[in-house]
Amino acid sequence: MLRTFAAGAACGVLTACASQNQTREGPNPRDLRGLEASERQVSAGRQPAPVERPPVMVDGQPVSWDELRAALSEAAGAAAVEEIALSRIVEAEFARRGLQLTEADLQRERELVERSLAAEGAGSDSAAEMLSRIRRSRGLGPARFDSLLRRNAMLRRLVQAEVVITDEQVRTAHAVRHGPRCRARIIVAPSEREAAQARSRVEGAADRRAAFIEEAIARSTDPSASRGGLLEPISPADPAYPVSVRRALEALRPGELSPVVALEHGYALLLLDERTEGDGTPIDAVRPELERLLRTRQERVLMDRTASQMLETARITVFDPSLEWSWRTRMQE
Numbered sequence: 001m002l003r004t005f006a007a008g009a010a011c012g013v014l015t016a017c018a019s020q021n022q023t024r025e026g027p028n029p030r031d032l033r034g035l036e037a038s039e040r041q042v043s044a045g046r047q048p049a050p051v052e053r054p055p056v057m058v059d060g061q062p063v064s065w066d067e068l069r070a071a072l073s074e075a076a077g078a079a080a081v082e083e084i085a086l087s088r089i090v091e092a093e094f095a096r097r098g099l100q101l102t103e104a105d106l107q108r109e110r111e112l113v114e115r116s117l118a119a120e121g122a123g124s125d126s127a128a129e130m131l132s133r134i135r136r137s138r139g140l141g142p143a144r145f146d147s148l149l150r151r152n153a154m155l156r157r158l159v160q161a162e163v164v165i166t167d168e169q170v171r172t173a174h175a176v177r178h179g180p181r182c183r184a185r186i187i188v189a190p191s192e193r194e195a196a197q198a199r200s201r202v203e204g205a206a207d208r209r210a211a212f213i214e215e216a217i218a219r220s221t222d223p224s225a226s227r228g229g230l231l232e233p234i235s236p237a238d239p240a241y242p243v244s245v246r247r248a249l250e251a252l253r254p255g256e257l258s259p260v261v262a263l264e265h266g267y268a269l270l271l272l273d274e275r276t277e278g279d280g281t282p283i284d285a286v287r288p289e290l291e292r293l294l295r296t297r298q299e300r301v302l303m304d305r306t307a308s309q310m311l312e313t314a315r316i317t318v319f320d321p322s323l324e325w326s327w328r329t330r331m332q333e
Contacts, residue, residue, distance in 0.1 A: 073322035076139070078330035081323065082311065083144070087151050089310045094154045105153040112296065113149075152303065159302035165294050171283065173290045175237035179278040182236065182249045185229035187215055187269040188222040195260045195267035202269070203257060212257070212271045221266065233276070245270065 054062035094101070114131055135145055189195040198215050205211030216222075216229030224231055236246045248258040248270050258270035283290075318324040 069320075070322040073320060074326050077320075077323040077326035081316065081318065081327055082330070083147065083151075085314055085316050086307055086311060087147055089314055090151055090154045090158070090307075093158065093310070097158070099154075099157055101150065101154055101157070105157065106149055109149045109153040109156065116296075155303040155306060156299050159299055159306055162302050163295055163298045165291050165298075169294050170287060170290050172237055172239070173294055174281075174283045174286065175278075176235040177290070178281040178283075178286070179235055179237060181233040181276050181278075182252075183233050183273045183276070184231055184249055184252075185212055185216060185271045185273060186222055186224060186231055186245075187212065187220040187229055188263065188266050189219065189269075190221060190266050192260055192262075192267045194219070195269055199257065199260060199269050202271075208255070208257060209271065209273075212269075222268075229271070230273075244268075 055065055055068060056063035114128070135141075140148065187195070187198050189198060198219060202208055202211045202215055213228035216225050219225075220229055222229065234241055234246070234249060236250045238246070242261075242263055244261045244263065245268065248261050249272060252258055252270065252272040254272050254274050256272055258268075258272075261268045261270065316327075318327045
């Protein structure tokens with residue numbers, strides 16, 4: 001491009017000297033234009049420089065990468081910087097420990113993703129359909145998804161030695177999956193006083209269950225409010241729920257109302273609808289499956305912790321103004 005511009009600017013000077021500058025090999029290629037110049041380049045074994053295709057066309061007009069860069073950087077630049085930084089840090093630590101990633105590692109990671117989706121269940125959708133839908137919703141195209149699998153596979157290898165499965169954990173997992181369950185309703189209030197007032201109104205009603213449902217819809221701050229406070233069946237052994245809630249449910253009989261229960265953020269009132277017995281599955285029949293689930297869960301927690309620690313100690317400097325805005329905003333969240 002610069003050579004063509006220079007030849008054009010100096011055209012007046014070169015014209016006068018053209019006859020003197022010619023050699024036995026013919027005229028200087030810089031003085032040629034258009035098709036003739038291209039033909040001479042090809043005959044000399046040189047291809048003309050390809051014209052770069054624009055990334056986007058709008059009504060026949062090109063949109064350049066320069067125009068896209070600021071918008072892309074501000075919209076998702078911080079997430080991209082974090083992903084790339086974490087991938088590089090994990091790769092470096094993996095190499096430092098003398099580890100090598102195999103195709104089996106990557107295949108296992110893909111299977112874990114598909115298995116977790118299948119376990120969640122989504123109507124008649126297959127695991128592949130669920131995976132495809134989630135990838136679309138999260139912008140996980142081929143490049144980002146492959147990078148995610150590779151990064152997770154390396155992180156999983158890095159934390160494997162830290163995973164410890166105890167018999168107590170297996171028994172708890174068995175109780176959660178195969179033991180008794182409680183179907184209950186909940187009302188959550190921001191203060192103990194408001195929760196106590198709700199309890200008084202429900203307790204004084206002729207139909208406690210109907211009154212509880214109305215109270216939950218009208219005043220509960222829990223996401224279950226629109227369902228009249230109805231929760232998914234809860235195992236009293238499930239550590240995912242607060243101990244105070246599980247203990248309150250264990251003490252109730254169907255139709256009974258709990259005392260006001262303190263939560264980490266707020267106060268709750270519970271009504272037990274029904275209690276169901278376990279399915280009778282012996283623990284030894286499902287022990288391998290329970291251990292696999294516990295291992296995967298611990299790996300996930302350790303992987304997240306390790307990734308966070310790596311990013312906290314990494315030196316990441318962002319120079320581009322649009323990327324810097326996105327990164328600074330993310331760090332402030």
